[in-house]
Amino acid sequence: xxxxxxxxxxxxxxxxxxxxxxxxxxxxxxxxxxxxxxxxxxxxxxxxxxxxxxxxxxxxxxxxxxxxxxxxxxxxxxxxxxxxxxxxxxxxxxxxxxxxxxxxxxxxxxxxxxxxxxxxxxxxxxxxxxxxxxxxxxxxxxxxxxxxxxxxxxxxxxxxxxxxxxxxxxxxxxxxxxxxxxxxxxxxxxxxxxxxxxxxxxxxxxxxxxxxxxxxxxxxxxxxxxxxxxxxxxxxxxxxxxxxxxxxxxxxxxxxxx
Amino acid sequence: xxxxxxxxxxxxxxxxxxxxxxxxxxxxxxxxxxxxxxxxxxxxxxxxxxxxxxxxxxxxxxxxxxxxxxxxxxxxxxxxxxxxxxxxxxxxxxxxxxxxxxxxxxxxxxxxxxxxxxxxxxxxxxxxxxxxxxxxxxxxxxxxxxxxxxxxxxxxxxxxxxxxxxxxxxxxxxxxxxxxxxxxxxxxxxxxxxxxxxxxxxxxxxxxxxxxxxxxxxxxxxxxxxxxxxxxxxxxxxxxxxxxxxxxxxxxxxxxxxxxxxxx
Numbered sequence: 001x002x003x004x005x006x007x008x009x010x011x012x013x014x015x016x017x018x019x020x021x022x023x024x025x026x027x028x029x030x031x032x033x034x035x036x037x038x039x040x041x042x043x044x045x046x047x048x049x050x051x052x053x054x055x056x057x058x059x060x061x062x063x064x065x066x067x068x069x070x071x072x073x074x075x076x077x078x079x080x081x082x083x084x085x086x087x088x089x090x091x092x093x094x095x096x097x098x099x100x101x102x103x104x105x106x107x108x109x110x111x112x113x114x115x116x117x118x119x120x121x122x123x124x125x126x127x128x129x130x131x132x133x134x135x136x137x138x139x140x141x142x143x144x145x146x147x148x149x150x151x152x153x154x155x156x157x158x159x160x161x162x163x164x165x166x167x168x169x170x171x172x173x174x175x176x177x178x179x180x181x182x183x184x185x186x187x188x189x190x191x192x193x194x195x196x197x198x199x200x201x202x203x204x205x206x207x208x209x210x211x212x213x214x215x216x217x218x219x220x221x222x223x224x225x226x227x228x229x230x231x232x233x234x235x236x237x238x239x240x241x242x243x244x245x246x247x248x249x250x251x252x253x254x255x256x257x258x
Numbered sequence: 259x260x261x262x263x264x265x266x267x268x269x270x271x272x273x274x275x276x277x278x279x280x281x282x283x284x285x286x287x288x289x290x291x292x293x294x295x296x297x298x299x300x301x302x303x304x305x306x307x308x309x310x311x312x313x314x315x316x317x318x319x320x321x322x323x324x325x326x327x328x329x330x331x332x333x334x335x336x337x338x339x340x341x342x343x344x345x346x347x348x349x350x351x352x353x354x355x356x357x358x359x360x361x362x363x364x365x366x367x368x369x370x371x372x373x374x375x376x377x378x379x380x381x382x383x384x385x386x387x388x389x390x391x392x393x394x395x396x397x398x399x400x401x402x403x404x405x406x407x408x409x410x411x412x413x414x415x416x417x418x419x420x421x422x423x424x425x426x427x428x429x430x431x432x433x434x435x436x437x438x439x440x441x442x443x444x445x446x447x448x449x450x451x452x453x454x455x456x457x458x459x460x461x462x463x464x465x466x467x468x469x470x471x472x473x474x475x476x477x478x479x480x481x482x483x484x485x486x487x488x489x490x491x492x493x494x495x496x497x498x499x500x501x502x503x504x505x506x507x508x509x510x511x512x513x514x515x516x517x518x519x520x521x522x
Binding site (some may be wrong): 043099150151153154155156158159160164167168173175247248249250251 | 314316334335336338339340342344345346347348349350351357360362363364391392393405406411
């Protein structure tokens with residue numbers, strides 16, 4: 001039996017065991033349903049959301065918020081990372097500011113962003129960007145700094161400069177760092193969107209969870225979390241597909257595909 | 259009217275390179291004639307690569323003058339091709355594209371560069387491996403790609419820093435013969451760095467011996483009158499080769515011993 005199938009079987013087994021135990025505990029009263037809900041009810045709730053269709057609006061709002069935060073934050077982070085990595089004097093000057101800004105717990109920005117942007121999507125997007133930006137920035141910066149000096153010298157001797165060095169040497173070299181940052185960034189974009197919604201908004205999954213919490217609807221809270229989880233897993237999977245495609249030249253990437 | 263022809267491919271005058279307090283090379287005078295294959299030999303750490311990097315324009319000299327084709331060297335030397343000791347291929351490009359990069363970096367469109375790279379892939383015997391990435395190639399194959407990548411830009415001066423030192427002996431002889439075959443076609447000027455005296459004699463027109471570092475400099479220059487074309491494996495067995503080897507080794511041996519004594 002192939003190893004991979006065995007791993008999958010174990011993974012499925014653990015999931016079922018966990019859910020089964022939870023279900024059993026809730027049914028027999030060993031877990032208080034008021035606090036812990038019950039898997040079958042959570043599943044029923046999710047089905048109800050999707051069949052009645054009210055969830056789509058919230059899913060759409062959260063998706064747009066996080067995708068925009070993800071895209072804008074990544075673009076800004078990669079651009080800034082490239083700039084600072086290629087201009088050490090600028091990096092030296094800006095270093096303390098970047099560290100200081102990154103040390104702010106982003107949740108605390110939510111009230112300020114509410115004042116600036118109101119309760120609409122803009123607030124969630126801005127919050128997501130403040131999280132995504134730094135992940136993309138630090139990884140790009142590191143990736144560019146770790147370019148193999150011999151490869152770089154060789155490209156220079158062959159006549160590469162400016163944009164050609166950037167396109168054929170720096171960016172591909174930083175690509176594996178940038179991709180690993182993308183996967184972290186997606187999680188952060190979701191956090192930005194959902195936390196923002198949770199702390200005050202009119203729509204989105206964070207809003208749904210906050211509404212459920214307001215009436216002590218534990219099942220609703222867990223259902224919201226489960227939908228979010230599935231959502232992030234799908235996005236993460238998409239990114240790794242793109243990653244495997246673009247990083248085909250890497251020895252490990254090739255083996256991972258098998 | 260006869261065009262003025264540059265006779266000297268490389269000219270070093272009083273070249274000195276210091277790294278902080280350490281003087282790597284001092285007062286180096288060296289000339290390489292156009293079309294000449296020069297081998298630089300010397301004990302480990304004698305500053306061979308330092309000299310090469312200055313000629314390549316990768317390292318500014320602390321003192322002295324550097325000219326290639328009669329012009330001073332400032333920044334990466336566009337007239338020179340450099341074959342590095344370590345792996346220098348772009349890991350994210352296939353063998354074909356790596357060779358094409360030599361042209362792409364100089365502004366040739368990718369499609370045209372690929373077309374011109376294909377014959378080079380054949381000349382270095384890798385026609386079947388065009389779509390392989392560097393990590394899928396053997397050490398010798400990577401060197402072949404590296405050689406083609408440099409030669410496709412048609413440099414007038416070829417700088418080689420112990421390019422074959424990491425290869426096994428058989429592969430090495432194959433690569434040396436390939437290099438000589440390609441060189442024979444248009445006789446570029448070459449500076450070939452090695453610590454292997456046999457390799458130097460088998461390949462070069464002239465062998466220059468550097469003294470042990472620090473502050474090393476050339477201490478002997480030997481013309482190699484072996485007939486061309488040569489087979490690097492066979493030429494080593496001739497009487498002539500052995501007597502040249504003996505003559506140069508008697509000088510080099512002292513420097514190698516000095517170098518060991520310093521390390522010890």
